[in-house]
Amino acid sequence: MPYNLSFAISRLTLSDFRNYETLRINPSRPLIALTGQNGAGKTNVLEAVSLLVPGRGLRGSALNVIARLGGSASWAVAANISVPEGDFKIGTSYEGDPLAEDGGSSGRNAMIDGQLQRSPGGLSNYLKMLWLTPAMDRLFAGPASDRRRFFDRLVMSFDSHHGARVSAFEKVMRERNFLLQDPRCDYAWLTSIEAQMAELAIAIAAARNEAATTLARHFAAHADISPFPWGILQLLGEIEALVSAKPAVQAEAEYVMILKDSRNLDRAQGRTLKGPHRTDFSVLHGPKSQGAELCSTGEQKALLIGLILAQARAVKELVGAAPVLLLDEVAAHLDVHRRRGLFEALSALGVQAWMTGTDTSLFAEAGEASVLYNVEHGTILEVKT
Numbered sequence: 001m002p003y004n005l006s007f008a009i010s011r012l013t014l015s016d017f018r019n020y021e022t023l024r025i026n027p028s029r030p031l032i033a034l035t036g037q038n039g040a041g042k043t044n045v046l047e048a049v050s051l052l053v054p055g056r057g058l059r060g061s062a063l064n065v066i067a068r069l070g071g072s073a074s075w076a077v078a079a080n081i082s083v084p085e086g087d088f089k090i091g092t093s094y095e096g097d098p099l100a101e102d103g104g105s106s107g108r109n110a111m112i113d114g115q116l117q118r119s120p121g122g123l124s125n126y127l128k129m130l131w132l133t134p135a136m137d138r139l140f141a142g143p144a145s146d147r148r149r150f151f152d153r154l155v156m157s158f159d160s161h162h163g164a165r166v167s168a169f170e171k172v173m174r175e176r177n178f179l180l181q182d183p184r185c186d187y188a189w190l191t192s193i194e195a196q197m198a199e200l201a202i203a204i205a206a207a208r209n210e211a212a213t214t215l216a217r218h219f220a221a222h223a224d225i226s227p228f229p230w231g232i233l234q235l236l237g238e239i240e241a242l243v244s245a246k247p248a249v250q251a252e253a254e255y256v257m258i259l260k261d262s263r264n265l266d267r268a269q270g271r272t273l274k275g276p277h278r279t280d281f282s283v284l285h286g287p288k289s290q291g292a293e294l295c296s297t298g299e300q301k302a303l304l305i306g307l308i309l310a311q312a313r314a315v316k317e318l319v320g321a322a323p324v325l326l327l328d329e330v331a332a333h334l335d336v337h338r339r340r341g342l343f344e345a346l347s348a349l350g351v352q353a354w355m356t357g358t359d360t361s362l363f364a365e366a367g368e369a370s371v372l373y374n375v376e377h378g379t380i381l382e383v384k385t
């Protein structure tokens with residue numbers, strides 16, 4: 001059993017997914033390198049893998065645009081997976097309507113061992129997965145909302161219900177914002193909505209605090225041999241601070257009061273000003289003792305890799321198995337010393353990592369732990385090494 005210490009995919013099948021009519025691969029080694037020219041379909045494979053967990057995948061695309069142009073308007077991804085609980089067959093699919101201009105508006109389905117699930121949420125207890133894409137290059141210097149989403153994804157790899165709670169909070173918050181604008185605002189209803197918000201907010205903040213503590217410990221513990229810097233991570237959120245300082249019941253009551261007291265201000269602003277939807281986090285580059293946002297592009301990239309590796313170690317410590325990593329175009333930004341360091345770190349963790357790059361030479365240092373695929377116009381061939 002090659003992957004008994006990690007979450008892993010042993011077979012991946014795509015149908016009418018992006019530029020693939022059909023695709024089947026059975027990766028035989030833990031480090032999977034997809035190489036090929038720009039536009040060949042490398043990131044598409046990573047996107048397909050990312051849809052094996054709940055959410056909108058690593059591109060955040062609408063479901064209908066994923067369906068292959070000239071295909072059936074529907075698409076599917078299926079996989080054989082090995083997880084600590086055993087081996088399963090999981091999959092997800094989307095039934096598009098070829099006559100509707102927007103491809104129809106249904107959600108995607110999930111299947112587990114042949115059983116249709118009510119929603120993709122059913123996949124949350126199977127694979128654990130983390131990803132890094134070039135779009136995250138500006139994570140430290142960009143908007144707080146991107147960092148919050150990124151952090152919530154990390155929390156989900158500890159607590160599979162976290163994503164559902166965040167969505168539920170956002171939904172009730174929208175309801176509150178709407179109600180505040182209603183001239184005939186039903187105050188009893190508003191109070192009940194705020195109570196629901198507070199209950200969810202406290203659960204969200206508690207999960208974030210717990211994840212931040214564990215992640216920060218792994219991120220600060222540095223190995224001198226690693227080319228990826230250690231760092232200090234700090235969560236910045238009013239509700240998170242409240243939850244760390246007070247018992248949950250009290251924190252919940254205080255957030256209820258905060259909401260009640262800020263009704264007029266929130267009404268004037270047309271949004272809820274205080275809550276877990278405003279949380280951010282900061283990262284300090286350890287060796288430089290400098291805010292991540294002030295570091296160079298290369299330093300920020302290295303720090304982000306360090307953060308993801310720390311999270312992978314944290315998940316492994318918590319659940320006993322390392323998560324699947326999707327690393328889009330990571331190798332291209334690293335010099336040969338850092339590439340070797342990355343492959344060594346991945347091998348030491350025992351993760352299954354799906355990586356992409358335009359050139360096979362980027363993966364030369366990955367050695368025997370790797371399997372190399374050549375991607376070309378929607379076909380993939382294993383390169384014999």
Ligand SMILES: Nc1ncnc2c1ncn2[C@@H]1O[C@H](COP(=O)(O)OP(=O)(O)OP(=O)(O)O)[C@@H](O)[C@H]1O
Pocket residue numbers: 017018019020036037038039040041042043044045065066067068069356358
């Ligand atoms: N729904 C679709 N149907 C058919 N082709 C699509 C669809 N969506 C995207 N494509 C095509 O898929 C191709 C491959 O995209 P992908 O992002 O995977 O390339 P890549 O190999 O990662 O390239 P790069 O090295 O530039 O990142 C693109 O040429 C794109 O036009």
Ligand SMILES: [Mg+2]
Pocket residue numbers: 042043044328356
């Ligand atoms: Mg790409």
